[in-house]
Amino acid sequence: MGWNETARMSLEPRIRDDYDDRQVEAAHRVLIDIGQFASVKSFGPQQIVEFHNSDDKETQEMQARRAYELVQRLLVLMEEYR
Secondary structure, three states: OOHHHHHHHHHHHHHHHHOOHHHHHHHHHHHHHOOOOOOOOOHHHHHHHHHHOOOOHHHHHHHHHHHHHHHHHHHHHHHHHO
16 A cells, blocks of 8 residues: 555545535635645745755755645545545
8 A cells, every 4th residue: 555545544534524615615715716726836835845855956846746646646535526
């Protein structure tokens, strides 16, 4: 089982059981409607890069890509919940 599948399995029950509809909708608004994670170059992934503060360009690109992909997977789970 890969890391992404493990992350999905750990997030799914929390989304389904721990959050009410208002919280899910608020998160959905931030992530999709406002566009914080619309692409690798969007504000959200770039803030992850800034947080890690790596000087290596390849590492920065990997961090942005990973942040973007994880949020996209989260959004899929949120859509399934809705």
